[in-house]
Amino acid sequence: MRNASVMPQDTRFAAVLLAFLGGALDVFCHIRFKTLLATQTGNIILLISDLKPDSWQMMLIKCLSIAFFSLGFVLGIWAKRRARTAYWRVWLLLPLLFCTAIFPLFLHASSTLSVALLGFGTGLMMLTFTGSHIEAYPFTILMTSGNYRRMLTAWYDYFSGEREFAVLRRALSYVTVVVSFICGGLGVSVLERVVGDYALWVVTVALMILLVYYCAAVYVDALEERDV
Template sequence: MERNPTIKNYELQEIAMGLTFVGGFMDAYTFIQRGGVMAAGQTGNVIFIMSDLVDGHWGNVFIKLMTMLSFMVGISVTNVMNYKLQPTKLHWRVIPLVLEIIVCIVVGFIPTSASNLLVTPPLAFVMAMQISAFTHIDGRTYNSTFTTGNIRNMVNGFTRGIVANSSDDMSKGVTYTKIVVSFVIGALASALIQKVVAIRSIWIAAVILGLILAYYWFIVRKR
C-alpha cells in the first residue's frame, strides 16, 4: 500500500494502534496485579490518592505519589531527548520503546510480595516516555494511554462529518475509533491473560512492544 509521504514514521496507524493496545493492557495490569495503581492514568491516581487520604492508607498514598512523580519525570526526559536529538539523524524514538520493553520484562519477575514502589513508578516513567514520543496518528494528535480525549475526537469527527457532510471529519472519526477500540481490546486482553499467568502477563506487552519496535525500525530504514 502506498503511504502518504507527509505522514511521519511514528504517526503510522499501525504503530499508534499497537501502542494504544499496550496502553490499555498496562493500566489494566497495574490496577489488577499491582495494588490498584494506574501506571499511565494519572487522573485515576489522583482520585485514588484522595480516597486513600480519607481512609488513612498512607503507604498507598506514597506509592501513587511516586508513580505520578515518575510519570512527570518521564515526560520531562522525553522532551529533553526530543530537543537534543531531533536535529540529529538519530531515530531517538527507538530509545523509549527499548526502555519500555526492558522495564516490562523486569517487572514480570517481581513478585506481588515485593513493594509496588519497585513496579509502578518505573512503568509510569516509560509509559510517560511512550505518550510523549508518539503523539500523532496520521498527522492528528492522540494519546496512547488515555482514552477520554480519543473518544471525544471520535465523536466529534462523526458528528461533524454527518452534520457538515465532511468526508475529512468522517475519516477522523474512523481513525479515532481504531484507537479507542485498540485501547479497549488491550485492557480486555490484559484482564483475561492475567487470569492465566498473573504478574507475568506483562511479558505479552513486552512482546507487542518488540514487534512495534521491529516494525518501526523497518519502516525507518525502508523510507
C-alpha cells in the same frame, strides 16, 4: 527508497499499538497495584480518594507513580532536544520494554520498585510519541478519553451533513484507537486471571512490534535525519 508521506509514528498502525499499550498498562497496574501509569490525571483522582489514615501504602504507591512518571517525562524532553537522529524514540522506549520484560521474573515481589520503574518508563514513552497523529488527525497516545471525544465529534459531523470520505475516515480512525485501547485493557484483564503477572508480557510484545516497525520504517524511508 520511497518518499514517506506519513511519518512512522503518525500511521494508523502505530496509533493502534500505542492505544493498545495504554489500555494494557493501566488495567494491569490498577489490578496489580491499584494505581495507573499512563492516565496520571485519573491517578491523582485515585490518590485523593485514598486520603485516609489507614491507606497510606496505597497513597505512597500512587505518589511514586506520579513522581517517577514526571521524572521520565522531563528526562524525555531533555533527550528529545538533544536528539540527532530519528532513532532517539527507540532509545526512550527501551527502559519500559526492559521493565515489562523482567517484571514477572524479578520485580513482582516489590510493588514500590515496580511502580517506580514502570512509571519512569511510561513517562519516557509518553514524551516519545507526544504530538503524534493518526495520519493527519490529532491523537492522544496511551489514553483514550480525548480520542473518544474526537470520535463522537467526527461521527456527529458526518451524520449532521458532512458526508465526506475524509470525515468518515477521521471517525473510523478514532473508533480504531478507542477499540484498541479497550482490547488492550480487556486482554490483560483476562490474561492476568490465567497467567498472573506474566500478562504484562503482552505489553512487552506490543512494544517490541512497535520498535521493529518504527526502526524498519525509518530505515526504508531514509528518515534518520528527516524525522528527528
